Amino acid sequence: MNSEPETPETGTSEPIAASRITNLRHRIDEIDAEIIALWQERAAISREVGAARIASGGTRLVLSREREIMDRYRQGLGPDGTQVALLVLRAGRGPLGGPDGDE
Numbered sequence: 001m002n003s004e005p006e007t008p009e010t011g012t013s014e015p016i017a018a019s020r021i022t023n024l025r026h027r028i029d030e031i032d033a034e035i036i037a038l039w040q041e042r043a044a045i046s047r048e049v050g051a052a053r054i055a056s057g058g059t060r061l062v063l064s065r066e067r068e069i070m071d072r073y074r075q076g077l078g079p080d081g082t083q084v085a086l087l088v089l090r091a092g093r094g095p096l097g098g099p100d101g102d103e
Contacts, residue, residue, distance in 0.1 A: 039091060046092025061093070 010018040054060060066089055073085035 039088070042088065043091040046089075050093055061096075 010021040012018050012021065050060065053062075069089060070082055070085040073081035073088070075081070077084055
């Protein structure tokens with residue numbers, strides 16, 4: 001066991017492990033930035049879909065579409081996919097009862 005103190009940035013004092021952790025965290029940060037950008041793009045597109053549907057006299061929600069999305073996320077991510085899908089849907093349409101559209 002290494003007697004050097006752990007560094008707060010990596011949680012280890014072992015240089016090779018610290019370097020690997022730093023590199024992995026950098027990649028995580030890149031992925032997070034991509035997820036955020038895609039989340040924002042998806043929400044904007046979803047709001048456009050909702051606005052177009054409402055402007056044409058359609059309904060605010062299309063429950064069958066929301067079920068498809070929930071199923072896709074659940075199949076891809078497992079049980080937690082349902083919660084992710086709910087958040088994604090809310091980002092695009094706003095909370096239920098609000099003025100924004102959904103998919």
